[in-house]
Amino acid sequence: AAGLIILAIFYPSGDLAPEWLLLSFGAALAVFVLFNWLPRRMDRGRPERPHSTRVRKALGGLPYVIAGCISWYGFMQSGLHPALGLLPVVPAIPHADRAFGIFAEAEEHLHDLLNVLEHALKHPVEIVLFFFGLLNAGVEFSSMGDATWLVLAGLIIGKPVGILFFGWLAAKPLKLGIPEGMRIIDLVVIGFVAAIGFTVSLFVASVAFDAGPVQDAAKMGALFSFAAAILSIVAGKVLRVQKMDG
Template structure:
């Protein structure tokens, strides 16, 4: 009992904790972010179809920021800021920063660290990007061909939500493979945005951005801990990207990849500190209030810096990304008037790219790689289950909407954008519904973990 008192397990809880704790538990459920996106998507559709004028007018409301005589609007020039711009170019940079943090963690310590383990998901992701793009270009070769990148993406939040709903019907091997595939898919989508949807590059602005990115790397390298310094460098680099013509979200990805994974405090120092404090507690040495505060401050600082900056930032950002930024993006971009003229070849090309191209590309490339003995299926996964995983990966949504907004950003192509949105929504929801039904039919909860692996040759 004395140990419990020392460790503080019986610390009194504030009355508000009784109300906050259930909310915190709910927000940690994997399917919650996906459910939130579905709700916001329907709200956007409802708003756009009831009053499309107010929907469009709201997101085009001017947004500006002043410091003395300096104005963000004047500084951006042709990029006149609006509420929609704030969401798509500013807040989405934070989303892509979190993607960069996630990718950095996976490359250094996660599934992408071991090339042999990551090879199958990476190859599958490539197949899951090429086939949808080919289907789009075959079905839509004319003026709207610029939208080839729209059906290439996988939405992690929706896909994870669907897998959470399926529970033990999803073998652990498939869950890891699909998550790794989605991360590799994100990397591919970032490359697509950088290469396919950046035009009129201002090299001088990009060079200045590169200087500030180098300073960011250098500040991490020398161990500067002040996040204000990193934040200022990041904002200046982002502003230069806006001016350069390269989409500013790429800046967020790069800074995420630069963020260190190594803890600031060495393990040997932490071990010595724990032993020192432990000895002081055991010996019950008398300490003044100032000494106690100094020890506790040291423990708090050491605890904070014993983890990596990448992990700490990723943990703090995830709730904001999942429950603020992504829902705002969906609200700003998912609204489209559902009417016959909004359905065209673009709609079918995007929907079929997600619904058929994704699972087909993932399955065929995986099949070819395994037959060629380059890699093998994960434990507990056979060919039928792999096909179901490919179907769930056909949920494009967030990234697809983002690419669509870049592909058809010309007002003259507004009808293509509307058609693409209908295709994204219909293709993503069809992939989710059919994927969940298919997995429920072919995988039993009790046997999900014991499904024999598919042939490896």
């Protein structure tokens, strides 16, 4: 998300017209008030939540899909990259009081709308991202240069170091803790897994650089980051990372 925000700020898709963002945030606010806050307000003191249930059964995620389309259009017209178009809408979607993480088994027992949409879109998004990477990675192996090694170093070195440092910062000085059974050093493995830059890195490279040798070299760096998969396995073995049951 941070990368997309940087992309939107420093690499706008056109002339900036920030007044169009009012449309995006207005759509998000409207869908939140009408289909999230208002039904819950009407259900105050009623554990069965009849109004919220009726809205959920009758409309499902349709209001949020429509709001997302409106928000996307607003971002596109504003000159900011429309990849950010859904950001104002996501917080407006009804969600459970607690989230366990998309890969946690406990998530299967949560049926809030945000959780349902998240799991319903998980596999389609993975397929779309795969083909996006496949189509945008069309460069020759000879297209290497300084940008290749800079992008590769940013992913292979920057991701593990950054995730380890900020994970430690959150867990220790800020006392936010980490998941039970996990060690701080395990963040190194997570960092290597996150270093695989097959999608966002290719996307940023295609937008940040004009078509030509520099863009091709940057894309090669993103493709070479697949080596992080091997590094993550090696790091997991060396650091003795084990899968926790339950």
